[in-house]
Amino acid sequence: MSKIGFIGLGIMGRPMAGHLLDAGHTLVTVKRGTLDAALAEKGMSEVASPKAVAEASDVIITMVPDTPDVESVLFGEDGVIEGLTPGTLVIDMSSIAPMQTQAFAKQITDAGGEFVDAPVSGGEGGAINAALTIMVGATTEGFERAKPYLEVVGKTITHIGGHGAGQTCKVANQIVVALTIEAVAEGLLFASKAGADVAKVRESLMGGLAQSKILDVHGERMIKRTFEPGFRVRLHQKDLNLALEGARTLNLSLPGTANAQQLFQACAANGGEDWDHAGIVRALEKLADHEVGQ
Template identity: 45%
Template sequence: MTTIGFIGLGIMGGPMAANLVRAGHTVLGYDLGQARVDQLVAAGGRAAADAADAATADVIITMLPDSPDVEAVALGEGGVLEHAKPGALYIDMSTVRPETARRLAHAAAVKGVRTLDAPVSGGEPGAIEGRLSIMVGGLEGDFEEARPLFEVLGATVVLVGPAGAGQTVKAANQLVVGGTYALVAEALVLLEASGLDGKTGLDVLAGGLAGSRILELKRESMAERRFAPGFRIDLHHKDMGIAVAAARDAEVALPMTGLVAQLVAAARSQGHGALDHSALLKVIENLSGRAPVKE
C-alpha cells in the first residue's frame, strides 16, 4: 500500500481520495475547506497540515480548478516541488493547459521528482463510483507504477503520450462534451416547441444512433430543468478556453469548438456559472425566445 498526499478535495477530488482510502492506501488530504478535509478523515483518511505536509508522501496527487492553482501549489513557496522527496511521483489530475503540464514536468525533473498529467472525465458520478476515464501523459515506467492507483479511480486508463498529452486529450474530450450538451439542448427545445413531450423524445434518441453517455445520464434532469452542479459551467468555460488555445497552437481550425465556447461563455455571462454544464439549455432557450422553466 502507498502513502498518498491528495491536494484538492472538491466535488471530484473528495470521492477520489475516499476511494483510495477504501482500497487500503494511506491518504493525507489537504483542502482550503476544512469541512472537506473532515469528510475525508471520517472516511478513514488523515488530515495534512498543509500542501507541504501532503507533498512529503510517496505519491502526490493534485485535483485543482485551473492552471494558476496548480502552478501555485506545485511551484510556489512551500509547494509540492519544494517539499517532495527525490524519486516521488507527482500526478496532477486537474484539467489545465498542456503547456502547464509540460512546465511542471520540466521543473519536477530538475528536483528529481517524476510527473504524470492525468486529467479525468466522468463527472461526479464517475468519481464516486471509481469509473472515471483517465488520460495520462508521461513516461511509460511512471505510468505503470501509478496504474494500480488509477485502476482504483477509473474504468478506462490509457497512457496517451508524453508530458502534456493527457491534457490535450482532455481538451478534445471537453469540446465533444460541450458540443453534445448544446445539441441535446437544441433537440429538447425543438421537441417542446413542436408540442411534444421533451423527455419522451429524448428517451427515443437515447436508444438510437444519437445515443450518448450524456443522454443516458442527463436527459431526465435536463427535461426537468434540474441543474445541480456535477461539473460547473465556470469550469467548462475554462476548459473550452484550453481547447481553443490548443487548436491555435496546433494551427487547426475547429469552428464548432469556437461556437460551443461562445455558448458556454454566454451561459456564464448570463449568471449560470455555478450551475451544471447541462444548463447550456438555458442559453438555447433564451436564443429561441422560449420562457425558461424555473428549477
C-alpha cells in the same frame, strides 16, 4: 499500501480520496477549513502546506481547478517541490494546459520526481462510482507506477503518450462533450417548441443512432430542470479556452467549439457560471423564448 498526499477535495476529489482510503492507503491533505467528516472518519489527516504534504508522502495527487492552481500547489511558496523526496510520484489529475503541463513535468523530473498527467472524464457520478475515464501522459515507467492508484478511482485508463498527452486528450474530450451537450439541447428544444412530448422524444432517441451518455444524463437534466453542478459551466469554459488557445497556436479553426463557448458565456452572463454544463440549454431557451418541457 502507500502514503498519499491528496490536494484538491472538491466535487471530484472528495470521492476519489475516499476510494483511495477504502483501498487501504494512508492519505494526507492541506488544511483548508473543516475536513470532510467522511474522509476524517476514514483516517485522512491534515498538514499546513503542500510542502508538508510532500514531506509526508510517497505519492502526491493533485485535483484542482486550473493551470495556475496546479502551478501554485507545486511550485508556489511552501509548494510540493520544496518538500519533494527523490523518487516521489506526482500525479496531476486536474484539467489544465498541455504546454504548461510539459513544463511542470520537467521541473518535477529535474527535482528527482516522476510526473504523470492524468486528467479524468466522467463527472461527479464517475468519481463517486470509481468509474472515471483517465487519460494519461507519462513515461512508460511513470504510467506503470501510477496505474495501481488510477485503477482505484477509474475504469478506463489509457496511456496516451508522453508528458502533456493526457491533457491534450482531455481538451479533445471537452470539445466533444461541449458540442454534444449543445446538440442534445438544440434537439430537445426543437422537439419541445414543435409541441412534442420531449420526454418521449428523448426515450425514442436513446434507441437510435443519436443515443449517447450525454443524451441519457444531461438530456434528463434539461427536461427535469436539475442544474445543480456535477461539472460547472465555468470549468467547461476554462477547458474550451484551452482548446481555442491551442487552436490559434496550431492555426486551426474550431467553429463549433467557439460557438459552444459563446453559449456558455451567455449562461455566465445570466448568473449561471456555477450551473451544471447541461445548463447550456438555458442560453438556447432565452434565444427561443421557450423552455424545454413547456
